Amino acid sequence: MVTIEERLRVEEFLFKEARLADESRYSEWEALAEDDMHYWVPAEAGQDPDDGRISILNDNRTRLATRIRQLNTGVRHAQVPPSRMCRIISNVEIETIADGEYFVRSNVVLYEYRIQADKEMEVWPARVEHKLRMRDGEMKMFSKHILLLNSEGPVRGLSFII
């Protein structure tokens, strides 16, 4: 059981993280990630990250840095211009993993207006699992797993920060 204060800190983090992703503020979003970050979108329900099955996205911190670097070039066509996005976060459940570390479940519905080719609205519902850590008075994430409801596909291009 976490305290009300802890819950507020966690929820504040989720909302900020969502806003930075929604607004494609890549470097500010990246600054929320710890060195041991695992950013993962499995391709199958119930997938284990280490079972040798392919993922839609499976970034350690180094590859995540590359991803952000690519987005920051300004010539990542798939995100020029960036998608307009709005994510709604709900059903937040928080467990303490260790002192100052939290496992957070939430449900997210992301609306994406894709304006790079045809103008289309895409909806990305997902169960999301964060692992957060309080360090030097600031909340950071060291894991974000996005379990897309439609991970088995077909899946459209997903070049933004999910």
Add this chain to the structure above:
Amino acid sequence: MLDNSRPSEGIRFEELILDDRVHSTLYTDSEVFEAEMDSIFRNGWVFICHDSEIPKAGDFVRRNVGRDPVFAVRGRDGEISVIVNRCAHRGNIICQEERGNAKAFVCQYHGWAYDTKGGLVDVPYPAGFKGDFSCHGLERLAKVDSYQGFVFASFNPTVPSLGDHLGRATELIDRAVEMSPVGRINLSGGWVRHQLNCNWKMLPENDTDGYHVNFVHPSFAQAIRSNYDEAVLQDEESLKSEAKDWGNGHTELNFSPSYSRPLEWFGCAEDRYPSYSKALREAYGQEKGDKILLDGPPHAVIFPNLFLGEMNIVRFEPVAPGVGLHIHTPMYLEGVDDDVNQRILRQSEGALGPTAFLLADDSVIAERTQLALAGKGGWLDLSRGAEREVTDDNGVVVGHLTDETSNRGFWRHYKQVMQGPDQSSPTAAAAAA
């Protein structure tokens, strides 16, 4: 089938496909699409799966051949059947899981049961069934054959042999499997299904287009140092890679001439995986082992729906004139240490699929192309490099990396298939039977 008319009747492919250009209606017209489903996906050979996906008796995977739902299943005799996924009774999906193992396939609508060859073995309440079990089996694709474990099938009982279809391109498949010291690959890593809102033909065309890389992938080049720096991202005179037309619609980008170090194609130095290099040289001898380590895997399309994408295997799937799927899996190697396959997996996730450093950009460009072809459309130019391509001793047409040699090869074969002789259509064959 009762309908003897071919959907391609009335489409004048000879007017839409010229040596140096193709018309945009080939990407947008629903009649063209219907004709392709018949002439290419039912009449010819289509890649289904790799035998490593279904190693044991009863193992199955679901697939689509064109739009026809099928499943491939290994029988108790070890043979693979490709069976239409439609109950012979009232047409329900008979194999519901994407993959798995089954002793029998039981329809969930009325309980008809079939064996792994598609034969009907049980009908509930049998007193009311006056039919002949042997006449009520599931529809099987008429031809199934494989090469190096790659399983192909065709609805057409009179299709020329798989060997005729593959022609010289067996060499490309050989090169893929010979990345393994034991000559075997393993496609057990699962598939990612990436949807592009573009015509399916843009997928094989783009995968063997060497001209676009500088323009579609500058963000990749700026963010990542890779083997493509040498192979693709040079000025015109310095580029040593080639675009090739192997005949029968099989096409390749050959990056090998641009590599100067073993494992450069793998993005690392040889001493990163010493036991892999050693195993290849022991298996194939010093000379051929050195060549494999230097040249790397093929980057080639086997017409119509298989892409040997270096250390990935890709299936193309047509959904509608403006929708195609690019479906990929890592090409795991047998007989190597886990860390080699781990690298293959991570590179596959990096290069292909909805979030990838490469394909995400290709997909938005393809979708813009599809938009541009809407309405009355116009011509697409394919003339680049026609005057400087050469035919080598094996009959393979070789062009500069940036030339449209590969795409011209795709369309030359496509035109021939789409205009093809009526008597080879399954419709005609079924009517004659």
